[in-house]
Amino acid sequence: MTQYAFYFDSSKCTGCKTCQVVCKENHKLPTDNLWRRVLEYQGGSWSVDASGCYVPEGAFGYKISLSCNHCDMPACMANCATGAISKDEDTGIVSIDREACIGCKACITACPYEAPTFIEETGVVSKCDMCLDEVSSGHVPFCVASCPMRALDWGDKDELIAKYGEGDVEIEPLPENTTGANLIIKPHPAAQKTGAGTGSTVNLAEEL
Ligand code: SF4
Ligand code: SF4
Ligand code: SF4
Structure with a gap:
């Protein structure tokens, strides 16, 4: 079995959100829904010197581009009462059957x-499907193809690890990896480990 995964180089990401917008546009998501989000994590402080200039005092910041991680142990799937969520045996892609979803939101609560994301117009939940139609046709996902910094990659997880190394996924503001997330992050030089963060996510509400 192949397990597809995402790779994300946080040290390259400028936070332009092209990946987020291209995903939203190509999958025709409503205004309040995103399948990929670019989290902006910042911390530290600034002071003002005698000449009125701002001086960083340990100020830091970096971005994490995040979608569904098509986990090995999907908490969403384990908590869906109707069996609407499944993990494909050949690709490892986790999908939601919109016909079987009753919109109870148990998967939203369960996913770390x-x-x-709940779609008000249809009353069901949806999420990243790894651009199933695109990859089935031999293309890469829209978000990966669109990144101007080439900060994203996608493919067979073992091949990504061979290319980039094991990376990490327990980077603030992401949680502990309890679901076997198929996301390989090359951390930003300022990255903080999950559980040891001193910063916070500073996105506007509409960006999340
Ligand atoms: S637990 Fe969350 S990240 Fe993992 S497969 Fe389910 S929706 Fe995706
Ligand atoms: S793989 Fe496709 S559906 Fe998933 S975040 Fe990227 S563009 Fe969106
Ligand atoms: S498109 Fe690339 S550089 Fe821009 S926010 Fe997404 S991952 Fe970062």
């Missing part, structure tokens, strides 16, 4: 990455 806040990946599933």
Whole structure:
């Protein structure tokens, strides 16, 4: 079995959100829904010197581009009462059957990455499907293809690890990896480990 995964180089990401917008546009998501979000994590402080200039005092910041991680042990799937969520045996892609979803939001509560999103217009939950139609046609996902910094990659997880190394996924503001997330992050030089963070997510509400 192949397990597809995402790779994300946080040291390259400028936070332009092209990946987020291209995903939203190509999947025709409503105004209040995102399948990929670019989290902005910042901390530290600034002071003002005698000449009125701002001086960083340990100020830091970096971005994490995040979608569904098509986990090995999907908490969303384990908590869906109707069996609407499944993990494909050949690709490892975790999908939601919109016909079987009753919109109870149990998967939204269960997912540590806040990946599933409730669509008000249809009354069901949806999330990143790894651009199933695109990858089935031999293309890469829209978000990966669109990144101007080439900070994103996608493919067979073992091949990504061979190319980039094991990386990390327990980087603030992401949680402990309890679901076997298929996301390989190359951390930003300022990255803080999950549980040891001193910063906070500073996105506007509409960006989340
Ligand atoms: S990231 Fe969340 S929604 Fe995606 S497979 Fe894992 S638990 Fe499910
Ligand atoms: S793989 Fe496709 S559906 Fe998933 S975040 Fe990227 S563009 Fe969106
Ligand atoms: S498109 Fe690339 S550089 Fe821009 S926010 Fe997404 S991952 Fe970062």
